[in-house]
Amino acid sequence: MKAAMIFDMDGTLFQTISILEASLHDTFQRLRDEGMWRGDTPLEIYREIMGVPLSVVWKTLLPRHPLHIHGKVNDIFHEKLIDNIQKGNGALYPHTEEILAYLSGRGFPIFVASNGYPHYLKAIIESFHLDQWILDCYSIQEIHSDDKGELIRKIKEDHNLTHGVVIGDRLSDFKGAEANHFLSIGCAFDFSQEKELSEADIVIGDLLEVKEYLEVMK
Structure with a gap:
């Protein structure tokens, strides 16, 4: 897998x-x-x-x-x-749809692990039709903890995952990946912080760099 x-x-x-x-x-x-x-x-x-x-x-x-x-x-x-x-006022980051389509098309299972509330996440997924690529979306509200690592662990256990990559912009994402022995990719986007990004295994400035990394690892 x-x-x-x-x-x-x-x-x-x-x-x-x-x-x-x-x-x-x-x-x-x-x-x-x-x-x-x-x-x-x-x-x-x-x-x-x-x-x-x-x-x-x-x-x-x-x-x-x-x-x-x-x-x-x-x-x-x-x-x-x-x-x-x-109302259509929101936006995805550049190349979001392209990278999700690429990953899905090549058999990588895709999940979301977010601190956002379920109805908020549902609004984003439905408005941008992301469910055509994302298998499941997990909210921190589903667990009795504010620990992102615990949320990632739930995804890991629910889907019997043995290895994975966590892509995010904050320290909680990178620490959550580390706690589950997953690779972390830090996105140097709007709310990222340089000190936190230093904790990620890889840092990218564009989502398409995920594709480039995976192709190099073939």
Whole structure:
């Protein structure tokens, strides 16, 4: 069996930045309207932590708000994200469809392991018809942990995988690959950080480089 290709979604396949600003602004405008926030939308702070579990996001952006408010804000944020995706405002990274078609056509099983919520991931997959290549999409919400390595392990066990490659943009992806004895490929895209990318086995600047790497390894 060929190596499983396990992709992160945000910042790897999907250009979250294309809908992030509008969705975050809309969310914090709702908070301002309801008297729960003053000042600008903390977009820069969110960019710095992009890719961490959403529970961490709201603890970071709203440290003085109680947990039940975090839950409400999370629901609003996802509502805005999905609305933007369904309106066609989002975008995939260049060559996403090409690399997925290439991998699928050559028998590499493709999965997604994401910190995103299931209904959000479903909106992306349906809007861009990614299910023609992706066998299964896993959300961190499916396990009782915020550890990406545990999510990758679930994919590994569910599909009896013996070897694989994890393609992502953040440290959690690379550490998750290492914990499961998989190769890691770091994507130097919008939300990646140089220090974190140094933990990846391979670093790429374009998804087509995955194809080039695999061809060299034949």
